[in-house]
Amino acid sequence: MRKIERLLKNLGAGFINKMWRFGAGARLFGLTLVSSGESFRRFRLTIREVYFTGVLSLIIILVSAFFVGMVLALQGYHTLQKYGSSEAIGVLVALALVRELGPVVTALLFAGRAGTAITAEIGLMKATEQLSAMEMMAVSPIARVIAPRFWAGVIAMPILATLFTMMGILGGYMVAVPLIGVDAGSFWSQMQANVDWEYDILNGVFKSLVFGVACTMIALFEGYDAPPTAEGVSRATTRTVVTSSLAVLALDFILTAFMLG
Amino acid sequence: MAQSIVEIKDLSFGYKGKLLHHGINMTFPKGKVIAIMGGSGSGKTTLLRLIGGQLKPTKGEVQVSGEIVHKQDRDGIYRLRRKMGMLFQHGALFTDLSVFENVAFPIREHTDLPESMIRDLVLMKLNAVGLRGAHALRPTELSGGMARRVALARAIALDPSIIMYDEPFAGLDPISMAVICDLIRSLNDALGATSIIVTHDVEETFQFADYVYFVANGVVAAEGTPEDLRKSEMPFVHQFVHGEKDGPVPFHYAAPEYHASLLRGAR
Amino acid sequence: MEKTTIDLWVGIFVAMGFAALLGLAMKVGNLTTTNIGETYMVTANFENIGGLKPRAPIKSAGVVVGRVEGIKLDPKTYEAVVSLNIDKRFSFPKDTFANIYTAGLLGEQYVGLEAGGDENSLKNGDKIIQTQDAVVLEKLISQFLYSKATENDDKPANTAATSTETGADALDASPLDKIGK
Numbered sequence: 001m002r003k004i005e006r007l008l009k010n011l012g013a014g015f016i017n018k019m020w021r022f023g024a025g026a027r028l029f030g031l032t033l034v035s036s037g038e039s040f041r042r043f044r045l046t047i048r049e050v051y052f053t054g055v056l057s058l059i060i061i062l063v064s065a066f067f068v069g070m071v072l073a074l075q076g077y078h079t080l081q082k083y084g085s086s087e088a089i090g091v092l093v094a095l096a097l098v099r100e101l102g103p104v105v106t107a108l109l110f111a112g113r114a115g116t117a118i119t120a121e122i123g124l125m126k127a128t129e130q131l132s133a134m135e136m137m138a139v140s141p142i143a144r145v146i147a148p149r150f151w152a153g154v155i156a157m158p159i160l161a162t163l164f165t166m167m168g169i170l171g172g173y174m175v176a177v178p179l180i181g182v183d184a185g186s187f188w189s190q191m192q193a194n195v196d197w198e199y200d201i202l203n204g205v206f207k208s209l210v211f212g213v214a215c216t217m218i219a220l221f222e223g224y225d226a227p228p229t230a231e232g233v234s235r236a237t238t239r240t241v242v243t244s245s246l247a248v249l250a251l252d253f254i255l256t257a258f259m260l261g
Numbered sequence: 262m263a264q265s266i267v268e269i270k271d272l273s274f275g276y277k278g279k280l281l282h283h284g285i286n287m288t289f290p291k292g293k294v295i296a297i298m299g300g301s302g303s304g305k306t307t308l309l310r311l312i313g314g315q316l317k318p319t320k321g322e323v324q325v326s327g328e329i330v331h332k333q334d335r336d337g338i339y340r341l342r343r344k345m346g347m348l349f350q351h352g353a354l355f356t357d358l359s360v361f362e363n364v365a366f367p368i369r370e371h372t373d374l375p376e377s378m379i380r381d382l383v384l385m386k387l388n389a390v391g392l393r394g395a396h397a398l399r400p401t402e403l404s405g406g407m408a409r410r411v412a413l414a415r416a417i418a419l420d421p422s423i424i425m426y427d428e429p430f431a432g433l434d435p436i437s438m439a440v441i442c443d444l445i446r447s448l449n450d451a452l453g454a455t456s457i458i459v460t461h462d463v464e465e466t467f468q469f470a471d472y473v474y475f476v477a478n479g480v481v482a483a484e485g486t487p488e489d490l491r492k493s494e495m496p497f498v499h500q501f502v503h504g505e506k507d508g509p510v511p512f513h514y515a516a517p518e519y520h521a522s523l524l525r526g527a528r
Numbered sequence: 529m530e531k532t533t534i535d536l537w538v539g540i541f542v543a544m545g546f547a548a549l550l551g552l553a554m555k556v557g558n559l560t561t562t563n564i565g566e567t568y569m570v571t572a573n574f575e576n577i578g579g580l581k582p583r584a585p586i587k588s589a590g591v592v593v594g595r596v597e598g599i600k601l602d603p604k605t606y607e608a609v610v611s612l613n614i615d616k617r618f619s620f621p622k623d624t625f626a627n628i629y630t631a632g633l634l635g636e637q638y639v640g641l642e643a644g645g646d647e648n649s650l651k652n653g654d655k656i657i658q659t660q661d662a663v664v665l666e667k668l669i670s671q672f673l674y675s676k677a678t679e680n681d682d683k684p685a686n687t688a689a690t691s692t693e694t695g696a697d698a699l700d701a702s703p704l705d706k707i708g709k
Contacts, residue, residue, distance in 0.1 A: 130355055156541075162552065163544060
């Protein structure tokens, strides 16, 4: 009896805590939007962060994309070949990347590469009283530190996802055309006939934009909310990856349902 | 006494219903160096945060140049903070900026001065703390004492009328300590500012402070000039000033009777 | 200086992003083939549209000339009203024939336009009168079986029974099963 009671209590407390964090995150999101003026008026602050979140994630994104594209082409070929439609491999690779893998895998990699860096950086700034010092200098940390990073993430994510998709298709091409021997012409033409600019490509970009908002905001919130100790920061970094990944996959389902429906 | 710039009136503050301070009164006259002393965990740093408006008092008020801090809105608090400079315990330098940019930070944020003027100002401030030569270094390349001095240069970048120091001597070697002592006094006099120092280093503080408040158990336990306090026969002050291990502040944390707990067996 | 290299990198980064988007649009997507240029909309009523979906292509002589914009059911006549978005570059005579075809045996369905001989051409908001419904596979098979059965009426009864049996087998094997095999 006591055990059940304690279990229920813990569950309830955990739930309330989650809701509290969700609310606090939403509040920070609102504050960030309100105090975004700084990140546009002094755009150099944002550019700097685009460098750290976007440019520095470029290598991992491009290399992963190349391999993902190659694997897709290999796997797809083996199945499609059974039905004698191996030219459709271009469509398969392109649609999978444009609609799903491009935005989703980019967001997952982004959470691991840039998200953790953001959380650790903000958490450390908090632990070493840099945010407090900024407050005492009458400079709002949300306007000066959070908002530029937020917008940088929102800008960088669609660019990274687009590059991922393009690189993945290139990887698929490398396997399909020179390696397997699918005709280059039908590879591209089938793709063009079946990939729609608005319904596939723009929707994919929109997805990555939403993921950009979610991943960056989660990373920022975890950093901003981290207990100012070494342990607190390291836990917050872990939470960033876990929460971002779950959020990306859940959002992906919701967005896909809306887009197909 | 000269006109006071910061005044703490009947201030109480606590987290979650547990009061840390009960009715503290302090006055900080213009141009003086005032130290707030007390044991670790007596809420000295919290007092600085209350003056800076980062925390709201549970009861009572803090006035900065006649304005009640916690009644201000965000802009009001920011306006008051522009008159303050604060040196944090470990400097709190921005690790992603160079020494030069750290000192330039408040100037860039609050003024529209041309780059050449910012450069002159920053080098002047760095010169005042003796680190003009280090302007290109990163904060990670500085020693603890140097970082503290750069942070001091940053705190005085906008010529504040109130300079607050949070544990300025913690973790410094004797030479750096002497340098900081000297800087606190000379900067205060050169800028005509008021300095508030939170510390527990008796010897250093007594050398240059004009007035000292002792905080213990949430109240002002004693106050006076360093000379008065040195001669004071109050048991707490005596224990603190002379660093005795037992006295009104007990060596043992409050616990049940020793004998009894041993017999019962530790739980 | 450090700042300018960062700016440079970010510039390259953003340019790469735009280039990739342009690449997707031109090389991967169909932006160049159908979506450039203005369109006009006509409607066509069908009794049965089969598996036609919005965004399905509209082809004339096998060339894509537009896309299906939307499909509604007319509540009075119980006919399907299909709106067709056609590229402005192609004008069709008023008496154009609209059919619903299937690409391959089991592929996606599309609208095929066969130009008629009228001198006036279709304008925005017009209605195509001559239409032919989608071919529904089940209907086709049952028609075929029915005609077979009537054909064989004069033959001995047991042969007719076997032929309907095989027919039932053919119906059971749904198209999906065939793909599976």
